[in-house]
Amino acid sequence: MKLIDALELLKKPVAKGARSFHVILACGFTPLHFQTFLAAELQERLPGRRVLIETGLFGDLAGNIERLQTIAADAFAVLIEWSDLDPRLGIRGLGGWRPSSLEDIARSTERSVLRLQHALGCAAQRLPTVVCMPTLPFPPLFWTAPDQAGSIELQLHKVAAALAATLTEEPGIRIANMQLLDEVSPLSGRYDVKSDVVAGFPYRLPHASAVASLMSGMIERTQPKRGLITDLDDTLWEGILGEVDVDGISWNMESHTHMHGLYQQFVASLAGAGVLVAVASKNDSALVDRAFARSDLLLPRSDIFPIEAHWSRKSESVRRILDTWNVNADSVVFVDDSPMEVAEVKEAFPDVECIVFPKGDYQGIFDLLKRLRALFGKSFLTEDDALRLKSIRNSGNWRDSGEPESGSSDDLLRTAEASIVFSQTRQGEDAREFELVNKTNQFNLNGRRFGEQEWRSFKSDSGAFVLSVSYKDKFGPLGTIALMLGRAEGRVIHLSAWVMSCRAFSRRIEYQCLKHLFETFGADEIAFDYCETPRNGPLREFFVQSFETVPIPSFRLTNEQFSSKVPPLYHFVEVKCSV
Amino acid sequence: MSENESRLIRCFGSVFPSLTEDEIRAASDDATGSWDSLTSVTLAAVIQEEFSMEIAPEDLPELHSFAAFRSFVHRINPAGE
Numbered sequence: 001m002k003l004i005d006a007l008e009l010l011k012k013p014v015a016k017g018a019r020s021f022h023v024i025l026a027c028g029f030t031p032l033h034f035q036t037f038l039a040a041e042l043q044e045r046l047p048g049r050r051v052l053i054e055t056g057l058f059g060d061l062a063g064n065i066e067r068l069q070t071i072a073a074d075a076f077a078v079l080i081e082w083s084d085l086d087p088r089l090g091i092r093g094l095g096g097w098r099p100s101s102l103e104d105i106a107r108s109t110e111r112s113v114l115r116l117q118h119a120l121g122c123a124a125q126r127l128p129t130v131v132c133m134p135t136l137p138f139p140p141l142f143w144t145a146p147d148q149a150g151s152i153e154l155q156l157h158k159v160a161a162a163l164a165a166t167l168t169e170e171p172g173i174r175i176a177n178m179q180l181l182d183e184v185s186p187l188s189g190r191y192d193v194k195s196d197v198v199a200g201f202p203y204r205l206p207h208a209s210a211v212a213s214l215m216s217g218m219i220e221r222t223q224p225k226r227g228l229i230t231d232l233d234d235t236l237w238e239g240i241l242g243e244v245d246v247d248g249i250s251w252n253m254e255s256h257t258h259m260h261g262l263y264q265q266f267v268a269s270l271a272g273a274g275v276l277v278a279v280a281s282k283n284d285s286a287l288v289d290r291a292f293a294r295s296d297l298l299l300p301r302s303d304i305f306p307i308e309a310h311w312s313r314k315s316e317s318v319r320r321i322l323d324t325w326n327v328n329a330d331s332v333v334f335v336d337d338s339p340m341e342v343a344e345v346k347e348a349f350p351d352v353e354c355i356v357f358p359k360g361d362y363q364g365i366f367d368l369l370k371r372l373r374a375l376f377g378k379s380f381l382t383e384d385d386a387l388r389l390k391s392i393r394n395s396g397n398w399r400d401s402g403e404p405e406s407g408s409s410d411d412l413l414r415t416a417e418a419s420i421v422f423s424q425t426r427q428g429e430d431a432r433e434f435e436l437v438n439k440t441n442q443f444n445l446n447g448r449r450f451g452e453q454e455w456r457s458f459k460s461d462s463g464a465f466v467l468s469v470s471y472k473d474k475f476g477p478l479g480t481i482a483l484m485l486g487r488a489e490g491r492v493i494h495l496s497a498w499v500m501s502c503r504a505f506s507r508r509i510e511y512q513c514l515k516h517l518f519e520t521f522g523a524d525e526i527a528f529d530y531c532e533t534p535r536n537g538p539l540r541e542f543f544v545q546s547f548e549t550v551p552i553p554s555f556r557l558t559n560e561q562f563s564s565k566v567p568p569l570y571h572f573v574e575v576k577c578s579v
Numbered sequence: 580m581s582e583n584e585s586r587l588i589r590c591f592g593s594v595f596p597s598l599t600e601d602e603i604r605a606a607s608d609d610a611t612g613s614w615d616s617l618t619s620v621t622l623a624a625v626i627q628e629e630f631s632m633e634i635a636p637e638d639l640p641e642l643h644s645f646a647a648f649r650s651f652v653h654r655i656n657p658a659g660e
Contacts, residue, residue, distance in 0.1 A: 004625050007593035032617075033624055198636045199620055205628055 001209045003033055006040035014043075014050045021049040021451075023219065024068045024127070027079035028061035030200040037212035038077065045220040058200060059087075062115045069123035074453040075219045076127040078120065079211070081202065082134045082156070085109040085116075089138060089156070091196060097141040102152040105141075109156055113163045124172030128452035130218040132176040132211055133164050136191050136202060171431075172452075174218045174379060176211075185210035223439055225353065225375045226327050227276035228267065229318055231336035232283060232291070232309075235357040236264060236299065241283055246290045251298070259365040263357075264298035266369045271303035274385025275376050276325050276392065278306055280317035280334070282341075285309040305393055314341045315348035322349075325392060326502040328441065328535075333375055335368075382432040384479035391478040391503050414570045418473040418507060422516055423576040425459075425468060432480045433468050440499035442538040443482075443510070446531035448497050463487050469513060471504055471571075478503055484513060491524040492556075493517050498528070502538070510542055511566050512573065518559045520575075527556045583630075583652050583659035590625045591645060594618055607644035622648075630656055 001009075025031055025038060035053050042051045054071060056064030061084035069076060083090025086108045088097065095101070123129050144150040167173045185207045196202035203211070233240045238257035239249040251261035271277045277299070281288060288309040292301040301307075306324050308317035314336065322329060330351035336342050337357040346354040353375065358364030425433065438449050450458070459466050469482035482500035486493055495517070500510060517526060530551045532540065543551045547565050580588075591603040595613060598606060608614045619642075623634045626648060632655050634642070642648050652659070 003621075003628050004590060004593045007596075007621075007625065011593065011596040032620065036621070194636065205624065 001037060001040060001213070003036065003205055003209075006033075006036050006209070009040045009043055010036065012043075015048065018048055018050045020052050021046050021075075021220075022052045022054070022071075022073040024071055024073045024076045025053050025055045025079075026061060026064040026068050026076070027055075028059055028064075028081060028084035029079075029196075029202055030058055031055045032199065032201040033205060034079070034201070034203060034208045034212060037209045038216060041212045041216035042220060045216060045222075062112065062119055065116070065119040065123055069119070069126050073127055074451050076123050076129040077215050077219065078123075078129060078131045079215075080116065080131065080133055080160075081136055082138060085112040085134075085156075085160075088141065090202075091139050091193065092200070097139075099143045102142070102150075106152050106155050106159075109159055113159050117163055117166060120167055120173060121170055124170045127172070128219070128456075129170075129173045130176065130215050131164075131167060131173060132181075132215055133160055133178060135178075135181060135185075135207070135211060137187055171380075176214050176218065181210060181214055184213075221379065223331070224378045225275070225333050226331040226439075227278065227321075227325055227333070228270060228372070228376070229278045229280050229321055229332060229334045229352075230267060231314075231338070231341070231357065232279055232281040232288065234337040234359045235335060236260065236267070236279075237291075238359070241287050241291055246287065246294065249291060259362055261298055262369065263365060266372065268299045268303055270372070270376055271299070271389065272386075273376070273378070273381055274388050276327070276389060277304050278321040278325070279304055279308060280314050280321065280336070281307075281309045282311055282314070283309045303389070305389055313344060315345050318345050318349055318352065326442075331439075333372065335372075380431045382435065384432045387477055387479040388503075390476055393476075410568060410570075413508060413568075416473040416475070416507070416570070417572075418471065418570060419572040419574065420509060420512055421470045421574045421576055422520075423468050423470070424465060425577070430468070433466070433483055436468075436480060436483050436501065437485070437497060437499055440501060441533070441535040442502050443498075443500040443505070443542070444533065444536045444539060445495065445498040446529055447533035447536060448529075448531075458485060461487075467513075467516070469500075469509065471507065471509055473507070482509060482513060484517065486529075488521045488523065491522065493521055493523045493526045494529065495526055496529045498539075505538070508567060508569055509571075511546070512569050512571050514557070514562055515566065515569065516573070516575075518562060523559065525556050525558050527554060529553075530555055581659060583656060584649060586629055586659070587626070587645070587649055587652060590622065590629050591648075593625060594622045604645055607646075609643075626652070630659075632656070 021042065023038070023042065025035060035055060039051050039053050054068065056068050061080065065078060081090070083092065086105050087093035088095040088101065088105050120129060120131065138153065142150040142153050164175050168175050189204060190207040191202060192204040230236055237249040237251050238255065238260045241249055250257045251264060252258060267277055288307060306321060308320055318334060322332065328351070329349045333353045333355060334342070334345050335355050335357050337359045339356050342354045342356050345352060355368065355371070358368060434450070434452070434455055458464055464485065464487045467484045468480050470480045471478045481504040483497070484495060485497040486495040514526065517523060528551065530553055540551055543549045547557060547561055549555065549557065588600055588603050591598065591606060595603065595606065595611065606614065619639065623639060623642070627634055630652060638651070642651060
């Protein structure tokens with residue numbers, strides 16, 4: 001982004017009454033154009049919000065972090081440069097670069113790092129915090145020739161890297177990825193000496209823009225994709241199964257097909273991180289079964305569900321996979337080596353991210369892996385990520401047991417050995433809860449999404465409750481599948497958010513949720529902060545079919561109404577923390 | 580209007596969003612209330628980026644009006660006139 005584009009973007013009017021999105025920016029230099037770029041990048045990501053950025057004092061990074069963290073805001077952005085760790089590592093101070101000073105610079109840097117570590121740890125407890133470690137080159141203060149790294153120079157890098165590594169262990173902190181920054185903003189094009197000396201702003205404009213883009217992406221992250229549908233022949237492996245048979249397909253160095261092995265390894269890593277993986281292949285299904293029996297595959301059969309191998313159109317396979325996963329098309333990526341197949345799927349599902357697998361192109365395949373990492377990358381892994389595929393398979397078992405999706409029979413429910421745990425986790429981070437409330441669409445009371453800071457505020461509100469619901473039965477665990485947020489006022493519960501994963505449908509968990517609320521709070525009524533969304537039809541249907549109530553904003557359900565309609569519930573219920 | 584002037588007006592417009600085109604042509608640090616040291620630095624950065632040129636710190640105090648910037652740009656980039 002150019003500076004003029006950033007300024008023009010910020011000129012555009014924001015809707016009247018738009019909520020503000022308040023970011024605290026802490027750095028040791030004059031934020032000047034960086035502030036403009038950061039505001040513009042965030043404004044672009046948050047068109048319905050009014051982005052406001054507050055900054056601190058020049059030359060006092062640690063002090064700024066300590067002071068600014070007390071301000072109420074949505075996020076905290078921190079830029080560290082070498083001169084913040086010791087002014088002699090910049091060029092605005094004249095503190096001396098004699099070889100005899102270098103040890104002292106290293107010691108003082110370590111002291112600064114300790115102070116920063118403490119300040120950032122405190123800040124992260126109050127606000128979601130993103131940190132960018134030093135991006136600028138050292139000035140020529142070391143006595144070694146430029147092509148030789150000196151001991152002190154390496155020590156300084158080590159201290160900074162150790163700080164970054166320690167900070168990543170803090171749940172509320174995200175660290176900017178320097179490898180990505182190196183790609184988009186080469187080191188030689190970052191430092192503006194004149195601007196540093198004259199204005200106290202050390203970044204060239206393209207570098208300021210690149211850092212702002214990186215940090216805004218961490219502050220306001222787009223939802224990662226949830227599922228990958230991949231082709232087999234000339235994609236997951238090299239060769240056409242129907243032509244060369246099982247032993248003819250390959251993914252190894254000897255056959256010059258190693259990049260397919262790399263793709264398998266990558267897809268297996270996605271599966272391990274909770275990404276759903278399915279296959280859509282025009283193939284003979286028996287042959288495919290035999291291919292997946294090969295022990296040298298890097299992506300085992302158990303990581304894939306379902307496999308659609310037949311001669312129907314690819315879009316038909318994609319439709320069936322989306323149904324099985326019960327996810328929206330816009331959260332799925334489709335990869336196939338045939339541009340024609342890709343076009344056919346894209347036409348049927350415009351929201352699916354469709355990518356042609358660049359077979360035979362080493363660099364192209366490597367770039368594809370990087371692109372997929374960008375599409376699927378997430379900020380944290382949760383225990384539920386490991387459960388996702390298993391629970392979808394279990395849903396298949398549940399369906400295979402002969403029960404219709406809606407209204408599972410009492411026999412099945414009675415013998416399912418189902419147990420539900422209600423937990424209240426007011427303190428600390430729970431990544432799964434945050435993820436669930438922000439990505440559930442179908443069984444969702446109002447589609448309300450939470451920013452990180454908003455979520456933290458809600459959880460710390462002593463008058464509010466946040467109940468998470470986890471479930472398991474004899475088919476396996478589903479993990480944390482529902483969440484209820486609200487407050488009890490007298491004998492009325494005001495439910496401001498209620499979400500349940502579509503994996504948990506047909507188990508009467510939603511009834512158990514309401515029963516738990518009535519019983520735990522001794523309530524006569526629940527008032528629902530309902531809002532119809534384009535996708536929350538399943539929640540609406542639940543109220544219509546179960547209680548003959550068409551939900552409208554602020555509708556209420558009495559305990560009497562509930563008790564007269566609730567079907568038999570067979571779950572074993574455990575409450576981990578009473579409200 | 581020359582190409583230089585049109586681009587310069589866009590630069591000024593991005594830094595002084597409330598000014599009309601005529602007001603931009605008449606803009607100066609004396610006459611334009613929102614023109615302060617910070618906007619001077621921002622204006623210089625936008626113009627340097629837009630015209631791919633360097634403005635030396637010692638030239639900055641002379642660039643106190645739209646007319647002064649127009650002359651400066653003309654000197655550096657006569658082809659845009």
